Amino acid sequence: ARTYNITLLPGDGIGPEVVSVAKDVLDAAGSLNGITFNFEEMPVGGNALDLTGVPLPDETLSNAKKSDAVLLGAIGGYKWDNNEKHLKPETGLLQLRAGLGVFANLRPATVFPQLVDSSTLKKDVAEGVDLMVVRELTGGIYFGKPRGFDQDENGDEIGFNTEVYAGYEIDRIAHVAFETARKRRGKLCSVDKANVLEASMLWRKRVTKIASDYPDVELSHMYVDNAAMQLIRDPKQFDTIVTNNIFGDILSDEASMITGSIGMLPSASLGELGPGLFEPIHGSAPDIAGQDKANPLATVLSAAMLLRYGLGEEDAAKMIENAVLETLNKGFRTGDIFSSGMKLVGCEEMGEQVLRSI
Amino acid sequence: ARTYNITLLPGDGIGPEVVSVAKDVLDAAGSLNGITFNFEEMPVGGNALDLTGVPLPDETLSNAKKSDAVLLGAIGGYKWDNNEKHLKPETGLLQLRAGLGVFANLRPATVFPQLVDSSTLKKDVAEGVDLMVVRELTGGIYFGKPRGFDQDENGDEIGFNTEVYAGYEIDRIAHVAFETARKRRGKLCSVDKANVLEASMLWRKRVTKIASDYPDVELSHMYVDNAAMQLIRDPKQFDTIVTNNIFGDILSDEASMITGSIGMLPSASLGELGPGLFEPIHGSAPDIAGQDKANPLATVLSAAMLLRYGLGEEDAAKMIENAVLETLNKGFRTGDIFSSGMKLVGCEEMGEQVLRSI
Numbered sequence: 001a002r003t004y005n006i007t008l009l010p011g012d013g014i015g016p017e018v019v020s021v022a023k024d025v026l027d028a029a030g031s032l033n034g035i036t037f038n039f040e041e042m043p044v045g046g047n048a049l050d051l052t053g054v055p056l057p058d059e060t061l062s063n064a065k066k067s068d069a070v071l072l073g074a075i076g077g078y079k080w081d082n083n084e085k086h087l088k089p090e091t092g093l094l095q096l097r098a099g100l101g102v103f104a105n106l107r108p109a110t111v112f113p114q115l116v117d118s119s120t121l122k123k124d125v126a127e128g129v130d131l132m133v134v135r136e137l138t139g140g141i142y143f144g145k146p147r148g149f150d151q152d153e154n155g156d157e158i159g160f161n162t163e164v165y166a167g168y169e170i171d172r173i174a175h176v177a178f179e180t181a182r183k184r185r186g187k188l189c190s191v192d193k194a195n196v197l198e199a200s201m202l203w204r205k206r207v208t209k210i211a212s213d214y215p216d217v218e219l220s221h222m223y224v225d226n227a228a229m230q231l232i233r234d235p236k237q238f239d240t241i242v243t244n245n246i247f248g249d250i251l252s253d254e255a256s257m258i259t260g261s262i263g264m265l266p267s268a269s270l271g272e273l274g275p276g277l278f279e280p281i282h283g284s285a286p287d288i289a290g291q292d293k294a295n296p297l298a299t300v301l302s303a304a305m306l307l308r309y310g311l312g313e314e315d316a317a318k319m320i321e322n323a324v325l326e327t328l329n330k331g332f333r334t335g336d337i338f339s340s341g342m343k344l345v346g347c348e349e350m351g352e353q354v355l356r357s358i
Numbered sequence: 359a360r361t362y363n364i365t366l367l368p369g370d371g372i373g374p375e376v377v378s379v380a381k382d383v384l385d386a387a388g389s390l391n392g393i394t395f396n397f398e399e400m401p402v403g404g405n406a407l408d409l410t411g412v413p414l415p416d417e418t419l420s421n422a423k424k425s426d427a428v429l430l431g432a433i434g435g436y437k438w439d440n441n442e443k444h445l446k447p448e449t450g451l452l453q454l455r456a457g458l459g460v461f462a463n464l465r466p467a468t469v470f471p472q473l474v475d476s477s478t479l480k481k482d483v484a485e486g487v488d489l490m491v492v493r494e495l496t497g498g499i500y501f502g503k504p505r506g507f508d509q510d511e512n513g514d515e516i517g518f519n520t521e522v523y524a525g526y527e528i529d530r531i532a533h534v535a536f537e538t539a540r541k542r543r544g545k546l547c548s549v550d551k552a553n554v555l556e557a558s559m560l561w562r563k564r565v566t567k568i569a570s571d572y573p574d575v576e577l578s579h580m581y582v583d584n585a586a587m588q589l590i591r592d593p594k595q596f597d598t599i600v601t602n603n604i605f606g607d608i609l610s611d612e613a614s615m616i617t618g619s620i621g622m623l624p625s626a627s628l629g630e631l632g633p634g635l636f637e638p639i640h641g642s643a644p645d646i647a648g649q650d651k652a653n654p655l656a657t658v659l660s661a662a663m664l665l666r667y668g669l670g671e672e673d674a675a676k677m678i679e680n681a682v683l684e685t686l687n688k689g690f691r692t693g694d695i696f697s698s699g700m701k702l703v704g705c706e707e708m709g710e711q712v713l714r715s716i
């Protein structure tokens with residue numbers, strides 16, 4: 001029997017509800033596959049601020065680093081929205097990503113056949129969409145220095161950030177992207193703004209160079225403004241997309257909304273060594289927090305990614321994914337994906353139904 | 359009778375075809391409104407590179423600066439795609455925007471009732487979309503310094519750009535945006551990434567401050583990743599959007615694709631003083647250039663914006679816009695907006711039909 005240490009970071013808003021469901025699902029799938037989990041729950045984001053005064057306590061990071069994988073719910077809420085930068089929940093998340101060195105963020109956008117009608121796109125456009133955004137997560141304008149506030153030569157205040165990539169940062173995310181594309185349909189689209197930005201010119205040059213290691217993967221390049229259009233015009237043209245931190249933030253959210261069911265979408269953030277960070281794409285949804293209305297499936301599917309990418313436990317991962325599909329097939333729906341004729345359930349009952357299907 | 363000097367910049371690809379149509383339409387609408395135009399055609403972009411070795415010849419800029427308004431077709435093409443930065447067609451366009459000081463880029467995204475089926479969004483989502491993106495056009499990461507290539511402490515190459523805004527740059531685009539919203543439905547959404555970027559924190563602070571001058575306009579703030587989602591989920595929630603240069607590049611293209619008819623969408627770029635720059639949203643479409651297939655209506659509608667925002671000639675502007683609607687009502691369609699039962703026409707004939715409707 002294998003034993004893994006998992007750091008649970010429930011976070012804010014609906015985070016605790018959905019993580020609690022995912023934890024039970026992990027336990028169930030684990031016990032059927034000879035796996036035992038030791039869970040340790042730690043604060044991060046707004047709740048960490050309230051508890052300790054910082055959005056990422058040292059203890060949370062050190063515990064996460066020592067674990068085999070980290071499962072996060074969601075962070076943030078109105079309460080902390082006007083905090084100064086170093087006291088924002090978001091800053092805790094960015095410190096966690098940097099601290100774990102998880103530079104590769106994998107964000108699938110998949111249209112579930114059962115939910116194709118939730119998309120605002122026409123059925124023939126949305127049906128069959130199955131793409132993966134590989135987003136660089138620990139570099140670029142999110143972390144680039146110098147950054148801050150200053151005055152210009154006329155005494156006017158300025159705010160500035162630096163978009164910067166080093167060759168090695170591009171190379172390593174490119175390798176992850178090519179490997180990902182190779183395991184999928186063999187098509188990789190690299191998105192940049194190389195007609196304007198030097199950081200993007202270097203990006204394109206290095207990605208193009210790495211391509212020679214992957215003759216079986218078909219590489220194309222696209223400008224970010226065009227990519228934002230093409231995702232709406234014909235999302236099925238995409239298999240794997242690789243892009244920088246800020247473009248990935250925007251395009252992965254756009255792609256997820258195309259599916260119409262953002263409450264269903266997981267993500268995995270991986271580094272070279274050390275534990276991966278797994279979290280749903282959706283936010284902390286403070287407006288429905290504590291009301292047993294949240295859709296736990298994105299977090300449950302994040303737990304499946306944790307098993308697959310974080311622990312190499314493919315069988316248990318598949319078991320969870322199949323249980324989710326079966327639960328959908330049985331007609332169970334939380335409010336965000338409800339349509340008439342289906343069975344409306346809350347967060348907890350959705351969890352119980354997944355457990356029943358395992 | 360009023361006389362105006364118009365600099366025509368046909369540019370590359372389909373640029374010359376669509377500008378030629380718009381020129382005839384301007385002449386026709388002008389003569390019915392007591393307006394005479396002196397047109398002067400100048401090179402910019404790829405054709406300027408071929409002709410003069412630079413993407414924006416001094417003569418083109420000085421001519422444009424002296425004119426009353428500038429009408430641009432489109433720039434760029436495969437031929438120049440691998441040029442070094444200072445020899446890219448795009449660099450000529452950026453120099454033109456900076457040279458004219460046109461910091462405010464107005465990009466309407468309107469779903470024409472006649473064309474609602476061209477959208478990949480469901481009819482009830484797309485129908486009635488009528489939003490305006492006000493994009494900052496001469497600042498931010500497009501122009502910020504320092505920028506370039508260098509080596510990091512390990513000798514690895516780096517590429518970098520600076521996202522920077524000064525208070526006055528934000529204030530002036532905010533004023534344009536509030537004025538625009540006031541003339542529309544009185545709702546302004548400012549889009550930023552203030553949970554991560556200092557440049558965005560300053561943006562949000564200054565926009566919020568300017569809001570007190572416009573008590574009749576309802577201001578909201580949205581993160582850029584959420585905006586990319588909301589545009590797909592429910593585009594009708596938006597009236598006027600104001601955002602920085604790079605986010606505006608991405609979101610305005612996304613918004614235009616939501617309409618399904620990017621061949622119909624014009625834009626206006628305005629400065630404090632001096633002539634405005636008017637151009638269709640679409641690119642140079644080298645694949646269909648010279649084949650009489652291009653849709654000239656985006657450029658024709660840009661000419662209408664030129665009359666309205668550039669010359670204050672509202673009557674002539676309205677005349678052109680009505681002629682375009684009438685042409686659509688008569689069933690004339692270029693290939694990009696064709697649907698069965700309609701009359702397929704080329705670029706030239708579409709122009710003739712608009713002239714007939716004037």
Ligand SMILES: CC(C)[C@H](C(=O)O)[C@@H](O)C(=O)O
Binds near residue numbers: 094554
């Ligand atoms: C909360 C925020 C800092 C974060 C980001 O921008 O990376 C979020 O939008 C995401 O995509 O995970």
Ligand SMILES: CC(C)[C@H](C(=O)O)[C@@H](O)C(=O)O
Binds near residue numbers: 195196452
């Ligand atoms: C061609 C390119 C430099 C330009 C931009 O990024 O501004 C274009 O995409 C646009 O939006 O007008």
